[in-house]
Amino acid sequence: MSATIAVQIVGVFAIMFIGIVIVVLLFVHSSSKAESSTELQKKKIEVLDKHFNEMVRIECPYCKTLYSSDRSDCPNCGADTRRIKFPKISELD
Numbered sequence: 001m002s003a004t005i006a007v008q009i010v011g012v013f014a015i016m017f018i019g020i021v022i023v024v025l026l027f028v029h030s031s032s033k034a035e036s037s038t039e040l041q042k043k044k045i046e047v048l049d050k051h052f053n054e055m056v057r058i059e060c061p062y063c064k065t066l067y068s069s070d071r072s073d074c075p076n077c078g079a080d081t082r083r084i085k086f087p088k089i090s091e092l093d
């Protein structure tokens with residue numbers, strides 16, 4: 001008699017445990033889905049950024065070579081032109 005009660009208690013705990021596992025799995029699944037969508041968004045932004053960088057050209061102030069902005073130095077003379085320098089207004093006239 002007492003053995004069957006113990007089995008019933010274990011059974012109830014087992015069902016509760018399975019229920020909790022299912023809820024946790026569902027939660028993890030949904031949160032991982034949300035994570036993957038933000039990852040996708042990040043990748044999209046990266047691709048756009050890369051494309052934009054490929055479109056932008058920097059002119060070397062020393063040898064006038066045009067090169068993509070993702071380079072940090074001029075491929076022709078090796079000058080460090082990481083910062084795009086705009087001509088000063090006083091130099092234009």
Ligand SMILES: [Zn+2]
Nearest residue numbers: 060063074077
């Ligand atoms: Zn150069």
